[in-house]
Amino acid sequence: VAGGDAVPSQVVDHYENPRNVGSLDRNAKNVGTGLVGAPACGDVMKLQVEVDENGKIVDARFKTFGCGSAIASSSLATEWVKGKTVDEALQIKNTDIAKELCLPPVKLHCSMLAEDAIKAALADYKLKQDPNKEEQEKK
Numbered sequence: 572v573a574g575g576d577a578v579p580s581q582v583v584d585h586y587e588n589p590r591n592v593g594s595l596d597r598n599a600k601n602v603g604t605g606l607v608g609a610p611a612c613g614d615v616m617k618l619q620v621e622v623d624e625n626g627k628i629v630d631a632r633f634k635t636f637g638c639g640s641a642i643a644s645s646s647l648a649t650e651w652v653k654g655k656t657v658d659e660a661l662q663i664k665n666t667d668i669a670k671e672l673c674l675p676p677v678k679l680h681c682s683m684l685a686e687d688a689i690k691a692a693l694a695d696y697k698l699k700q701d702p703n704k705e706e707q708e709k710k
Contacts, residue, residue: 579673585643590650593632595619603696605688609680614641618688620652620660622696628652628660633688640678644668644685657693 594617597604601622608615614637621630631649635642647668652660665682668674674682 581647581672582640582643582674585646585672586639589633589642589646591630591632591646591653592634594634595621595630595632600699601696603692603694603699605691605693605695607684607687607691609637609684612637612641612680614638614681614684616641616645616684616688618645618648618685618692620689620692620696622657626656626658628655628657637684638678638681640672640674640681641684643672644674644681645688647671648685648689652689657696660689661693663689 595602595604597619599621601624603620603622605618606615607618614635616633616635616637618633619631620628623629631652633645633649635645648663651663651668663686665679665686668682668685669679672682
C-alpha cells in the first residue's frame with residue numbers, strides 16, 4: 572500500500588471502480604440495512620448485509636452520497652464484511668479502513684461513517700432475528 576501519494580491509489584481505485592454498489596431486499600429477514608449520515612459534510616451512506624443461516628455474511632451492498640473517500644470507505648467495508656460472521660464484522664474499526672485507504676486526517680470521518688454503517692446494518696439484522704435463536708448463538 573502506497574503511503575505518501577497525494578491522492579492514495581486505493582481511494583482512487585475504490586472511487587473509480589466501486590465494489591458492491593446497489594441494494595438488497597430491505598424487507599428480507601436475513602438482510603440488515605444501515606443508513607447513516609454525517610451532517611457536517613453531507614455524506615450519507617446506506618450499507619446492507621445479507622446473512623446466511625450459519626450467521627455468515629454472504630453479500631453486502633452500498634449506496635453512498637458523498638465524496639470519493641466516503642465512497643471508497645463504504646466500498647472497502649462491503650468487501651471486508653463478506654465471508655465474515657456477524658461478530659467478526661463488528662470488529663472492523665474505522666482506523667483499519669482509514670489505514671487501508673491511507674485516508675488523510677481530514678477524511679477520517681468517512682471511515683467512521685463506514686464503521687457506523689456496518690454496525691447499524693448488523694443491528695438491524697439482529698432485530699429481525701428470533702430472540703431465542705440469538706441467545707443460542709451466544710453460547
